[in-house]
Amino acid sequence: MNASPVYLDAASAAPLHPVARQALLAALDDGWADPQRLYAPARRARQLLDAAREAAAATLGVRPDELSFTPSGTAAAHSAVLGGLAGRRRAGSGLVHSAIEHSAVLHAAERHVAGGGTATSVPVNRVGRIDLDAWSTAVGAPGTALAALIAASHEVGTVQPVAAAGAVCAAAGVPLYVDAAQVVGHAPVPAGWSVLTASAHKWGGPPGVGLLVVRKGTRWESPWPMDEREAGRTPGVVNLPAVVAAAASLRAVAADAAARSARLARLVDRIRARVATEVPDVEVVGDPEDRLPHLVTFSCLYVDGEALLHALDRRGFAVSSGSSCTSSTLRPSHVLAAMGVLSHGNVRVSLHRDTTEAEVERFLTELPGIVGALRAEAGVVGL
Amino acid sequence: MTAPEVIDCRGQRCPLPVITLARRLPELPVGALVRVLADDPAAAVDLPAWCRLRGQEFVGRVDGPDGPGFDVRRRR
Known part of the structure; x- marks a missing residue:
């Protein structure tokens, strides 16, 4: 690759x-x-x-x-x-x-x-x-x-x-x-x-x-x-x-925080909306409005978080995860647990001043296929 | 009252207990109760979350001699 x-x-x-x-x-x-x-x-x-x-x-x-x-x-x-x-x-x-x-x-x-x-x-x-x-x-x-x-x-x-x-x-x-x-x-x-x-x-x-x-x-x-x-x-x-x-x-x-944050917040809005509609069985978590401008988290049902991070890494995407399999303690994120939201298949995306619209678009274009391939491999499509 | 069907997911890492439950529950009649035995710490978070996302009923957690058990009732 x-x-x-x-x-x-x-x-x-x-x-x-x-x-x-x-x-x-x-x-x-x-x-x-x-x-x-x-x-x-x-x-x-x-x-x-x-x-x-x-x-x-x-x-x-x-x-x-x-x-x-x-x-x-x-x-x-x-x-x-x-x-x-x-x-x-x-x-x-x-x-x-x-x-x-x-x-x-x-x-x-x-x-x-x-x-x-x-x-x-x-x-x-x-x-x-x-x-x-x-x-x-x-x-x-x-x-x-x-x-x-x-x-x-x-x-x-x-x-x-x-x-x-x-x-x-x-x-x-x-x-x-x-x-x-x-x-x-x-x-x-x-x-x-x-x-x-x-x-x-x-x-x-x-x-x-x-x-x-x-x-x-x-x-x-x-x-x-x-x-x-x-x-x-x-x-x-x-x-x-x-x-x-x-x-x-x-x-x-x-x-220049105000202008940068406004730009990143719009990109996060786009990620929240597109992930929710284009990736089946995904839970986008956190408050959609009253939130940080640069950060968004979602969990993909039936997907192993570690496998998802590696698959994204192979396509060049660096993200983090709150899934237990990605932590040294093998425990799920205490934040996701306290919220009562899905902890496996979790991805946190956080943007910075150099993040471009084209990069976000590439992520959004490739993510559904990456998640779909992992689900097909695990035999969980249609569950 | 009959004892719930037991699905033994001990030793399985998440998301496998959730997947096992998602495979088995539709094979049972609506109203059926199952107990998922799962010792992965993520199961305590993910089994109730799955029930919420899928419109199934998470009845509760039971800590017995077989370790943590999670009771789920098929609602639809």
Whole structure:
């Protein structure tokens, strides 16, 4: 096969933005010294770090001293959860989270529970939106220290009612942590949070840079051994060239986010409509309207998810899947399970700034035949 | 009440339990109850989802000595 590659997995890692590449190369020459030291190359590194922080903070509409760079989005999420709980231990040890948080948040919750704390999972409906009544009950329970809500589902794209959930938290005096990894660079960041995290390689920055924002006045305490860097919120020297590239690319993607997202949202609309009509026995999941602009997920009945990914890969299409056979744990996606939708034969398509209409058309043209061939091979046609 | 027919899908990876059910159910009369034994974790998600998509009734999950069982009634 000599199918040209079509990359449709931006929600895992977006291709490096040209601004990020340019900034990274410049900072490799200019930003290698330890910004803490007191000589000329260190001062230059400190200037780059300060400028990166100011640029990222300005883009997100927060104060520079509220924002720390972490070694990954996962590290930022772990810090947000465990630090938010540590800072509020006098109030209690209860964590409330949606059933569809990123696994980084759920794994931090497991650590919290293993240490004697409690965690309450708030269910979602069929399109993957939290039940606000259940959220209110859980947040209002005595001993709730922190609530965690993903801004929009990384697996199905459904946008969560962050402002309403945040109002509930504010009324109960519980800080809200929002995982905004799939929103930053794609859509406006919702209001109402006390702690926020994001991940640079989701917006076109390099991998290995996360953002942790802790609003002034929030009771948050670092869960890590003491370290003076990054306002004491995350240990270790930052990867400065990558941080510089992350901040520069964030500013660039935010500048044209509205136009890009509108274009990608139209392409996602087309995928949702065409997959539903042209592939038999398929369930397109997630909210069709109130969703991320660049992401769509569907499940093909009777099709093995791993076989589907390989078949698509052979035709040059890179996508991801929430099917159990494609995960290292052999368990289905907890997001699809919480929604009660089909988990096998699952495909997540996520678009990026370089995705063209022609690429989407080729995907839509080839998909019915690929699914049909797999069904014929498995002897499940007409079931 | 007669015991439901048991379809043993233990050891099968998804989507095989769903496929096995989809093959067997139409051979039974409307109103018939079957129990699908399936230990793949995805079966707990996919069997109820299949019932919803196909207009069949997912009666419930039964955890017995044979492992997880999923009761389904043919409705159409």
